[in-house]
Amino acid sequence: MTEHVDSYYAGSANPHQPWPELTEPLECDVCIVGGGFTGISSALFLTEAGYDVIVLEAARVGWGASGRNGGQVVNSYSRDIDIIQARYGKETARMLGNMMFEGSDIIRQRIDQYSIDCDYRPGCIFAALSQKQFRELRDQEALWKRHGNDQLTLLDDVTIRQEIATDRYVGGLLDRRGGHIHSLNLLLGEAEAVRRHGGRIFEQSAVTRVEHGNPAKIFTSKGQVTARYVIMAGNAYLADRLLPGVSRLNMPCGSQIVATEPLTPDMALALLPNNYCVEDCNYLLDYFRLTADNRLLYGGGVTYGARNPVSIDAIILPKLYRTFPQLKDVKIDYRWSGNFLLTFSRMPQFGRMENNIYYMQGDSGHGITLTHLAGKLIAEVLRGDAERFDAFARLPHLPFFGGRSLQVPFTALGAAYYSLRDRFGV
Template sequence: MQAHTSSYYADSVNDQQQYPVLQGEHQCDVCVVGAGFSGLSSALHLAEQGYNVIVLESARVGFGATGRNGGQIVNSYSRDVDTIRQRYDSATADQLCAMIFEGGDIIRERIQRYDIQCAHVEGGVFAALNAKQMAELEAQKRNWEALGNNQLELLDRNGIRAAVGADCYLGGLLDRRGGHLHPLNLALGEARAVVLNGGQIFEQSAVTRIDKGAQPVVHTAQGQVRARQVILAGNAYLDPKLAPSLGRKAFPCGTQVIATEPLPQDLADELLPQNYCVEDCNYLLDYYRLTEDRRLLFGGGVVYGAREPESVEALIRPKMEKVFPMLAGVGIDYAWTGNFLLTYSRMPQFGRIDDNLYYLQGYSGHGVTCTHLAGRLVAEAIGGKPERFDAFASLRHLAFPGGRHLQVPFTALGAAYYNLRDKLAL
């Protein structure tokens, strides 16, 4: 039986609900494999529309990246407007760009509609470490405003200092349509909403195989589900044997997070006076925020291939203390790692393996918001309106060079190159 990884989130859940193990034979309209944000968003959108939905989770609701991430609502994808418009034809680019704020809007709507208690706070800051990054934020503001986001504010050195108690930033961009929350509590609230709308969730029910056909049959150790449609939403935690072709164009990476002991109110106010979340603009970025009980939750770095580092604290504490020297020696109560799925293009991968077998994966570090968009789009496609889903499904995704055995060294080499460019402000 798999429990949640030891983390601040797992120790501060406000819902201890456990769902049964799948046993026996079941039938439904749509079977969703994975109870993270992708699966829960898909299931909830479909259940609200009257579909009979069953969700199968190999461990616990929110076990994977959903329950381990930094908890930041960051708009857009891992590639933003400028890259999208350069890379894709104008019609496709227009469709993709029109959706870049929708994931965050869905999250806020879910929180309000279902009264989900997940410590939601509005406002997120992108922090620039040099003039090149500041110029990129200025362009980002223009691009996002052209797409309808009128809640943006450029911050000069004084402005960023008023938002972040650190001396390392030149300026920044405040997005009031961003924000932060407790992601595991959000997921648990969404799971309750799925059930409220007639859906079923089964935990500790790992899928062992899928028999394809007009009505696919999804098997677990103790049961099976016959469905009209199946959605693979396991992302970095999906069993590779269920869809081997998906692993060739994406691979799992680990990111690390620490949470300090609860901080005195005056120190918490010094670090983040306006309680915004922050991420810097480096390729291998740092991100941080305050929790509801005044811990600093700080993440960063990437371990390629999703290997467990010997010490998460040893990797992340120096980053935290570089930004906030006043935290030198502060107690670290939690340290954990979680996997996300990286794609070569850094764009999410949505598509179909068969007409009735959908997949959602590869958010490349932007999963909190984009997963919620993904669930809406796949529900639209199943409901007979595939146009927006197909805007993503039409994207070409290249395999990583060198095959699976060379994915890790090649990607690490590329990351080292971009990290050097960050340091040299190139």
């Protein structure tokens, strides 16, 4: 049995009924491989539209990145619309710009529609560590406002200290259209909604192979599914053999997180008075927030190639204490890592194999919002409207330098270069 890692999320998950293992042959309209946010969001949109859906999860629902992330509901993409326009043209930028805040809207709508208890709190701060980063936030504010986000406030060196009890930042941008959540509880609530709509979810049911055709056949060790459509939604945990030829265009990367013991209400309020989540503007960024029981959840750093670090504390605690030296005597209750999927362009990787097998992955650090948008887009495709899905599917993707064998050292070298630029503010 493959269970959730020992994280804050698993330790505070809402009680829920587990899903069975697939042990028989079944048929459906759509078979989804992966029980994370991409798979469950897709299943929910499709079951709401009347499709017969089966989800196959190799471990537990939310076992991968969807149940291990920082819980930050961050808008837009890992590359902003000005860069997208420069690289891909005005029409692509227009279409992606019209969708850049849709993922967070979907999350709030799901929480309200299905009364999901996931500790949602509005407000996300992008924090600048240099004047160069602060100038970039000014540009981001203007850009996002042009695309319809009117819930932004620029913070100067005084007002940001009123929001975050540290002297590290010279300014920031508050996005009230973002926020933070207990990500595993959001996912479990959405999975329960899939169940209520008649969708079938199977855990401990790793897919061993897919037989292409119309219909397609999806095999596990104890059963099989025959489906008109297949959606590959395993992201960083999807076996290479299930998407041959695509894995060279992306790379699994690890992120590390710790959660402190519960702080006193006064201490928690002193750190983040308005309970906004925060991420800084560095290339290898830090991110943090308070949980519902007043723990500080702090993450950052990247291990390329999805390697488990020797010591999570050695990576994260110096960052945490540099930001909040007042927490040096606070106990760390949880520490864990998880993988996300990075593309060379930092843009999501959507596509289709033949006419009935689709994939959506490579959110490159913006997975919570993009996965919810992806679920809506795949439902549109199967209903006959592929325009918005294809705006992503047409994005060109290049392989990492060095191929599979050398992509890790080359990428780490590039990250070191950009980290030096961050350090010196250039």
